[in-house]
Amino acid sequence: MDHPHLVLESLCKTYPDNGVRAVDTCSLTVDRGEIHAIVGDNGAGKSTLMHLVSGVVAADGGTVTLCGVPVHGTADSVAHGIVMSYQTPRLVDELTVLENLFLGEEPRRMHVFFDRRAATDRVATLAPIIPKRMLNRRVRTLSSGQRRIASLVAALLRLPTDRPGVIILDEPTEATTIDETAQIVDVIRHTASGGHAVVLVSHRLQEVASIADRVTVMRAGRFVATMASPVSVADMARLMATDDRPTARSAVLDDRVAATEPDGHGLKLVDVSLTDGDRVLLDALTLELRSGEVTGFVGVRENGIEALELLLSGTARPALGHITTANGRSIAPRGRATLRPGYVPSDRTTRGSAQSGTVQDNLIAVERRRLSRRGIIDTAAARRHAQSCIRALGIDAEANWSMRQLSGGNVQKCILARELAASPGVLVVSEPGWGLDSATRSRVHAQLRRVAAEGGTVAVLSTDVDEALEVSDRIIALHAGRIVADLRVGTASRSAIARLVAGDPTA
Amino acid sequence: RQEPPPTDLFSIGVFVPGVVEGSPTYEMLVAGVERAVAETARASVRVIEGGFNQAQWEQTVVSMAATGDYDLIVTSNPEMPDVVRAVLASFPTQRFLILDAHLANNPMVHTVMFNQREQAFLAGHFAALVSTSPMVDRRSRLRAGLFAGQEYPIMNDVILPSFELGLRSVDPDATVDFRVLGNWFDAGRAAELANSMFATGSDVVLTIAGGGNQGVIAAARDRRRFVLWYDTPGYSQAPGIVIGSTYVALDRAAFERTVAAIDGTLEYGRADVLGVADGYVGFVEDDPLFRRHVDSSVRDALRRMLERFESGEFSLDVRF
């Protein structure tokens, strides 16, 4: 046991489909009990590196060794005790949470049957972070944050109990609530103190600074520095920045036309209710979203945020009441007399993008008519449009790449860029900063504020109270389908809002 | 049987509208022609299968005629005259012998038609004889089954009415239970249908359904009923279950007419109709299984009917 714990040596990976050198001779050692953070801009190669360690992507060169034993491939790495929670949770929608947690390592009864009781007990003792009532729900019905926790727990349960293992967490705290985030941080600390190595990929630099023992900064596939705690956010940001980033990419979408609805200010909700079976999702909500400002909605997704997202974007119709723009139009994804609001949905790959399409296919989707002449797509205009979106948010991809070749953050950027470029009078954004590096996140926030400044109505729905506070003029907190607070930003503290969201009426 | 035709021999192409395997009549056709070729030793033969898509037969026969290799094309099927007429429009010098079909007054074509009215009548007559004999429990009302692979003109217009006529020659109130399989191979479904026929009063079923016949046999075996075979002796298919069988001597006709063609004595332009009295259609009585499983009273009654045909006292016209 003299060997160092996890050793990566000269790992390389070039994706042959687009020639991207995603990981370039990276070497690293992670000790037992260490929390090691990897930070870097979107597309820096963090996820790819982690995939090389967990074996789902085969390296072009280099080795991964655990306690001196070389590890090859997924099955091997699982057997050695290297487990991973992925940036996009790899869960099976039609299986229950419990089944997902144990998939591949199922406890058995009479050698044949899946032993639910033993499985449930194991979750209760090893990972109490996951509530028991959630275990028998199908993953299909989970929110993004819940999926993230399920994915994390699935990895935790796979860690060896008799010897130290490695757990890799790729952005574990994206789209999780304050409570969930705190729980996850606890779990990370607890796991590390149990002797396991934790490799953490995150854009939350503050969080990284507070929990990581060491931080490695990645830029364009290479390691630029590894620093021991204490590490400052500013240091990380400085090292991550590529020289050309802030200026060379134009900060705004340059082919924006004037907002489509200069006179159609605001969005009115009158007595809006929505139910799912017996469950009341929204309860007689009356509310006006004013144009010219960003309204941030905070709350646990089940508390009505998710329902509100569907209603504000026109994806679902209220069971009772109605939603109209100031000039009386209703909202819907399509239809003659309706308005399609700009909309960044909470599910990036199922609704937000066509993963088998190209980047350009995805970027022109909303404005396909404007980019066509007499029913024929104007290829030059379409390409220009795609390029300008790519430049505007610094998407790290070519227009003709398949969406599958994009890093997680860049998928989010594509969706944002598309919706922003359509100059929407009304813009509904769920989790705007999801998976974005901090520089891009600020740029996106600036864009959202700019849309408002130009007379647009912007609704931001977020589980991240900090982000909501940063981008909004007004904050609305929902609990159990009702408004529990409606505040101007600056009049309430972060912790008060957090308590409101959690349903604490004394806040 | 597959050598390319050398030019000095009388060259014969046999076009099979379907596939030989599994079709007793096409097997007879090929056997008859091959025997003629073997016995005369002055001819060659090549057999070409046309497959089940009727619409492609014409193209294949055109291809055969287009080679100019064949002194005679032999084929067999009531549906072929139409195809042959179309081919003759492009290749007017090609000669044809078509069995089991009727095309009169075409100077390039000789046809031989078998009297299927008589054949189906015999089957019906025999079915009624069996049903009224001690071989089965007597029923109030005589009913017999006719099971067809598909509905087609000869089936609907000739076989079905003649079978009924045969039944009624024994019992004027008898009825036919006619059912269709929809194809020529689904033996499983054929068993279900036959089961239903036996369950609703038929003791004997005449089956003309290719591979589907096997399902009828299975159903008869399960229910201890009887099956009649068509065109070829079928007793050995299921001894004691297949108890009657009509025949057509297609092989003999094919042999004789092919020999005539090789000798140059075949009369083109002629269309023969051959029936029971000519000896080309009849009932297979000389099989030991027939004698073993059919009561002598039934056999005698059948013999009397056949004698009336053979003597010319009774016959059925084929209408065109």
Place this chain on the structure above:
Amino acid sequence: MITSILSAMVPILLAALGGTLTERAGVLNIGIEGLILTGAFFSVVAVSATGSMVAGLFAGAAAGVALSAVYSVACIELRANIFVAGLATNLFAAGMIPFLSETFFGTRGVVRIAHDSSRIAGDPAIRTAVFALGSIAIAAAVAAILFRTPLGMRIRAAGGNPDALAVRGVSPSRYRRITMLASGAFAGIAGAEIATRLGVYVPNISAGRGWIALVAIFLGARNPIGVVAASVVFAGFEVLSGAAQGFTNVPGTLLLGVPFLVTLAAMIVYSIFGRRTRIQGQPSPNE
């Protein structure tokens, strides 16, 4: 009538249960038709050689497994398009059997089992009961496997999100292969059941049952118990429409379409009233 319905149900149900397994594992089994045909032929080979129906069923299963092994190699190892490979499987079976038949029996056509077929098939009522109950029991077992065992979880994961399985170090291909082989066995037994019941192999004896099995899978909402119901519905209307030929004056040929029409109606009624969630896991045809 009930006996007829049950005996018409058995092969459809067996084939559909195998197809349900592959469908759950993410493989739309277009090759069932060819697998049934192969099972039927080899069961006749085995019964002719041994005189035992059980041997026939085993041989049918084995032959189905062998052909589906070829099919799964094409799909999984060579990554051929599942649909095209399935059509190829059907063609291959229909084209290959005549050669084998010529070798074993000297004919490319109908092959009757040489032994006394009523002894092989047994008493029809008992036989039908045994097979019907047996296949329904198998349906229950398949349901138990799918929904109660780790094996079933992995199968459903292989169809629902193969990546989720792969990252856990479990190969989704392995479970696709397992289900394809199982489907081969089930379809092979289905074919063997038909052939041993009738005591004969007839070219093309599968006669579209593979396609009906696919229908039953979806009509049964990919759930083994639903598949039982769907198979009963189809078999029932097939038998009824056959019986109707005997007592109506509607031309028989027209009645042949009735089972399909009724099943179509059932499918639509079920879609309207019976289903809350969509069929999942069916990959889009252009992926």
Place this chain on the structure above:
Amino acid sequence: MPSIVAVAIGVAVAVGLLVVGSRDPAQSLRAYFVSPFSNRFFFGNMLSSSGYLLVAAIGIVVAFRAGLYNLGGDGQIYVGALVGTYVALAMPELPAPVGTLALLTAAAATGALMAALSGAAKHLWDAPEIITSYLLSAALIPVADYAIAGPLRDPSRSLLASARIPSAYRLSRLLPPSELNTSALVAIALAIALFAWIERTTRGYELRMTGMNRDFAAYVGISRAGYTIGALAVSGALHGLSGGLMIAGTFHAAVSGFSLGIGWNAIAVALVARLDPLLAIGSALLFGYLEAGARTAMLQSDFTFQLGMVVQAVILFFVTGSVLIRSRHQ
């Protein structure tokens, strides 16, 4: 053409089979591979049947590209052809081009209606089109059989077929004595047009997006109904048209069962072409060639029907296998 290696392997296996399965391998091979090109008759017939197949195959392309299965092609072709024939026979006095157009329109409309019903059931009730399209087609094929054997049959013909359509309505032959006729040109034009439509037009784009991700398409405001019912209707129309062209171009009458099987082959053609209408031209020719090869080989050697099926199966096993072309990463 990336799949050339795979085809080559398939052909090699097929050649092996021919050599083993034939008593005169040289003659069989020549007949199979060379004869389709050896004279105008065989060559024209090969092109002609490829053309019909191509029209149906691009019908499959439309459906599959929209993410929809159309398994009812066989019935749409057959019933479409029958209705087209009926219209032509019912209106024998129209001016020639109008008559042909009426026939083709009726055929296409019939196919479109059949498929659109599945589309509507999918859109309204989420009934799986993969099943409803097959069932509707399976239910209507016996009806068409009945019509051809009964009410529509021409009693003066011995064939199980309708009367022949007026000769003025027939498409003109391009390479007599073969069957090749103008429909082959129509097929190629349609394939090219479909390619341009899918790749260049807004609606083509909307169709592609629907096929890639239906939820995404709805989210960006693409009509669900249009690209469910509409796409299936177009798919069915092309199948029906294929049937109509066969009547107007080659058969001139509805013959019992004449087109059955083409619907399934069309699916294979489309998938081998990876759902690209231009590649479908090549893959339809490949299929036409394999079939013509089998037919000429049957005429000229001891080649059998069944051997043709096995050869085709072997080539199909290999032709779409991507692992032979490039190894997949990740």
